[in-house]
Amino acid sequence: MSEPTAPTTSPRTPWAAGGRRVGPGGGLGTAPLLGAAVLIGVVWGAATSGLQTVLPWPFAGLANAVGPWVAPAFLVGAWSRRPWAAVLAGVLVCFGEVAGYYATSTLRGFGVNPATVVVWAATGVLGGPVLGMAGWCWRRARSLRVAALGAALLGGVFLAEGAVTYGVYLRYTGDAVVFCVLGAALVAVLGATASSARAAGARARGVGAAAAWLLLVLPLGAAGEVLLHRALT
Numbered sequence: 001m002s003e004p005t006a007p008t009t010s011p012r013t014p015w016a017a018g019g020r021r022v023g024p025g026g027g028l029g030t031a032p033l034l035g036a037a038v039l040i041g042v043v044w045g046a047a048t049s050g051l052q053t054v055l056p057w058p059f060a061g062l063a064n065a066v067g068p069w070v071a072p073a074f075l076v077g078a079w080s081r082r083p084w085a086a087v088l089a090g091v092l093v094c095f096g097e098v099a100g101y102y103a104t105s106t107l108r109g110f111g112v113n114p115a116t117v118v119v120w121a122a123t124g125v126l127g128g129p130v131l132g133m134a135g136w137c138w139r140r141a142r143s144l145r146v147a148a149l150g151a152a153l154l155g156g157v158f159l160a161e162g163a164v165t166y167g168v169y170l171r172y173t174g175d176a177v178v179f180c181v182l183g184a185a186l187v188a189v190l191g192a193t194a195s196s197a198r199a200a201g202a203r204a205r206g207v208g209a210a211a212a213w214l215l216l217v218l219p220l221g222a223a224g225e226v227l228l229h230r231a232l233t
Contacts, residue, residue: 034085048064134154138194148209151190155188
């Protein structure tokens with residue numbers, strides 16, 4: 001079910017003049033996308049509760065961190081045909097994760113702190129739209145620089161979390177290395193596979209552009225990690 005791309009001169013596609021209109025066809029319609037976002041969020045949130053007690057060192061942090069929670073928002077954003085739907089889907093994924101996680105934790109006999117629920121829900125309101133839009137840009141932006149920003153945003157979350165939360169605050173060296181390696185890999189792989197990079201045969205440029213965006217993304221991500229740490233402690 002592909003959707004025809006609007007002509008670049010259409011007054012209804014203001015991004016077209018800047019080379020940022022939707023690239024590849026396909027993707028989900030709005031209703032299926034939003035339904036999938038809720039379902040994925042609930043399932044991943046529930047799975048996270050279980051994984052926290054089974055993942056071995058140094059991978060246990062992957063079940064108790066921001067990066068793995070916002071990654072599904074990026075995914076559903078990439079499935080979206082429209083940017084506004086990607087933003088909304090990103091929020092719904094994160095809300096679903098909060099609901100799935102705390103419902104499962106309650107059923108497993110763990111206590112739930114309402115203040116913590118509010119903090120993570122607020123994090124979803126802030127991070128969900130950003131990562132949802134990042135996924136949309138990565139897949140559909142014709143501008144290589146815009147698509148590379150999407151790649152840098154997801155990889156930057158893992159890098160900032162590994163360096164600040166696990167490296168500085170918790171001093172969990174093993175977890176910090178895992179997150180930083182994953183973050184670097186995401187920047188490289190997503191930069192090379194962005195639709196605009198593949199269409200132009202410029203995978204190396206895509207990686208370089210995504211890496212360059214880290215100069216902006218990493219300081220912002222580090223600041224976000226500091227604020228989250230203060231909210232939770």
